[in-house]
Amino acid sequence: MRRTLNTVVGRARSASAKKCVAACLAATGLAAMPAVAGFSPETSVMDQSGWLGKAAPDFALTNLSGTMVQLSDFKGKVVLLDFWATWCAPCRMEIPEFVQLQKQYADKGFTVLGAALDDEGAAVVKPVAQKLGINYPVVIGNIQVASAYGGIQALPTAFLIGRDGKILKTYVGARDKSEFDQDVQSALSQNRQEHSP
Numbered sequence: 001m002r003r004t005l006n007t008v009v010g011r012a013r014s015a016s017a018k019k020c021v022a023a024c025l026a027a028t029g030l031a032a033m034p035a036v037a038g039f040s041p042e043t044s045v046m047d048q049s050g051w052l053g054k055a056a057p058d059f060a061l062t063n064l065s066g067t068m069v070q071l072s073d074f075k076g077k078v079v080l081l082d083f084w085a086t087w088c089a090p091c092r093m094e095i096p097e098f099v100q101l102q103k104q105y106a107d108k109g110f111t112v113l114g115a116a117l118d119d120e121g122a123a124v125v126k127p128v129a130q131k132l133g134i135n136y137p138v139v140i141g142n143i144q145v146a147s148a149y150g151g152i153q154a155l156p157t158a159f160l161i162g163r164d165g166k167i168l169k170t171y172v173g174a175r176d177k178s179e180f181d182q183d184v185q186s187a188l189s190q191n192r193q194e195h196s197p
Contacts, residue, residue: 050150051170056081056161057148061115061139064126069139071113072165078110078187079161080180083141083152085117086128090174091156095132097177101184102136108188109163115141117155162187 056079060070071081082098084091098112114136116125121140129138146152149159153172160169160183168187171179 051159051167053166055165056159056167057145059145059148061141061145062122063137063139064122064129066122069113069137071161074111074113074161075165076109076163078105078163078184080110080112080158080184081115081149081161082112082156082158083115083117083146083149084156086124087118088155092128092132094156094174095134097180099133099135100177101180104181105184105188106136110184110188112136114138115145117141117146117152160184160187162190 056071058071060068063069071079080098080101082091082094084094086092095114098114101110102112114129114134116138118124118140125138125140149157156171156174158171158175159167160171162168168190169183
């Protein structure tokens with residue numbers, strides 16, 4: 001557990017974020033969740049070959065309005081699937097960056113898709129989403145979906161999914177917008193080349 005905490009904490013951007021990630025993981029027991037399907041925060045992002053190139057597991061979850069949303073609804077788009085929770089400070093720190101990414105790339109075939117893992121559901125997520133000005137779809141996640149994505153060992157955890165529905169990259173812990181920006185541009189360019197005649 002200590003090694004997992006140290007790895008995720010080490011990837012946080014600032015000293016206060018590192019303390020918060022450690023506190024969130026320790027308080028929730030997420031650091032002790034078992035690794036499955038080859039996914040482990042002990043490996044570097046680029047070495048998580050168990051996920052890279054594989055089809056992202058589809059799901060059907062309700063959004064904040066109660067409408068059913070499936071990941072497959074976004075086929076043909078590059079998707080940044082972000083697992084987060086309202087109580088997770090590093091998650092909330094990333095949201096303004098995701099709002100900017102959505103503004104920047106939505107018209108180019110990209111979307112952020114938030115999957116909130118709050119037990120209380122939309123009742124607690126909706127006010128936070130409104131307060132933070134979230135401009136992208138948010139669904140209420142569950143243990144089945146978290147398990148399908150390797151158990152989600154830390155929050156935030158995100159998956160960059162190509163237009164073909166395959167996982168291009170995974171992110172465990174908070175990241176700087178510049179990393180997401182570069183990866184999204186690359187995914188949009190890569191996928192555009194693959195889908196051109």
